[in-house]
Amino acid sequence: MELLQFRYFMTAAKYENMTKAAEELHIAQPALSQSIKRLETELGVELFDRSKHRIALNEHGKLLEKRLRPILHSIDSLPMELQESQYSTSHLIRLNLMAASSYVTNCIIGYKSIRPDVSFILSQKKPDDLIDISVSTIIGDMPFHDDHTVVLEEEFFMAVPASSRFASQPYVRLSDMAHEDFISLDKSRLIRAFCDSFCQSAGFTPHIIFESDNPESVKNLTVAGMGIAFWPIRSWGELNTKSAVLLPIRDPICRRKVLFTIYDHGQKNPAVRDFYRYLCTHFQIGERQTAGE
Numbered sequence: 001m002e003l004l005q006f007r008y009f010m011t012a013a014k015y016e017n018m019t020k021a022a023e024e025l026h027i028a029q030p031a032l033s034q035s036i037k038r039l040e041t042e043l044g045v046e047l048f049d050r051s052k053h054r055i056a057l058n059e060h061g062k063l064l065e066k067r068l069r070p071i072l073h074s075i076d077s078l079p080m081e082l083q084e085s086q087y088s089t090s091h092l093i094r095l096n097l098m099a100a101s102s103y104v105t106n107c108i109i110g111y112k113s114i115r116p117d118v119s120f121i122l123s124q125k126k127p128d129d130l131i132d133i134s135v136s137t138i139i140g141d142m143p144f145h146d147d148h149t150v151v152l153e154e155e156f157f158m159a160v161p162a163s164s165r166f167a168s169q170p171y172v173r174l175s176d177m178a179h180e181d182f183i184s185l186d187k188s189r190l191i192r193a194f195c196d197s198f199c200q201s202a203g204f205t206p207h208i209i210f211e212s213d214n215p216e217s218v219k220n221l222t223v224a225g226m227g228i229a230f231w232p233i234r235s236w237g238e239l240n241t242k243s244a245v246l247l248p249i250r251d252p253i254c255r256r257k258v259l260f261t262i263y264d265h266g267q268k269n270p271a272v273r274d275f276y277r278y279l280c281t282h283f284q285i286g287e288r289q290t291a292g293e
């Protein structure tokens with residue numbers, strides 16, 4: 001049995017007239033009659049009651065028509081469903097965020113304003129075959145191996161309360177922060193290891209009075225003047241408050257590398273490629289603006 005035979009049967013059932021059915025199908029009437037006969041032979045039952053001038057569905061034919069109607073409708077709707085699936089997949093971007101999550105979130109908001117048709121799935125896990133773009137970070141000259149990675153540097157500032165004795169200074173030396181109270185991300189976040197490393201290079205272990213796995217909690221407590229904090233300037237953005245200020249750290253210079261990686265399957269998707277360029281370009285623009293301030 002072939003799909004074409006079933007389609008021929010359904011058209012014949014529609015008209016209960018071989019001549020009209022053959023006309024709609026654009027085939028010769030004898031060819032249609034032979035196809036129906038072969039189908040009946042294969043099924044082992046007759047599907048029509050035949051008279052000299054007409055045909056009529058019998059009980060077997062009515063049962064077959066009832067069963068075939070939803071099946072053929074489903075088959076006929078497949079091309080549109082597949083096109084819709086292709087459109088949905090081509091407009092879906094899957095991101096893995098191991099760093100700069102606030103920055104990427106703001107980029108998503110900005111990108112959605114110009115491309116509302118694009119959707120995002122965000123995760124924070126080891127990249128797998130379902131990830132289009134990952135954002136990660138390293139410190140210093142740690143090696144990495146990926147031909148599809150853009151590496152950009154991000155400087156850490158020190159956020160201090162406006163009432164702090166350091167607030168009026170043009171910059172701070174990290175060693176001067178040795179006896180200050182720090183607000184920090186907890187050790188589940190890679191950025192914490194970077195900040196601890198910066199302090200160790202300055203000769204002290206930070207006195208942490210509050211830690212959280214949530215960057216927003218750290219930012220909010222810092223802005224409220226509860227302590228000082230390392231502030232990755234591009235990822236977290238500028239301060240929009242008078243209760244705290246951001247100061248450059250000059251000794252040592254505290255920087256990390258942010259890695260933007262697009263995977264092979266992501267490169268095949270125009271929407272993924274476009275958003276990847278958007279991410280990298282806006283990070284670079286921010287770096288230039290920060291450097292000029």
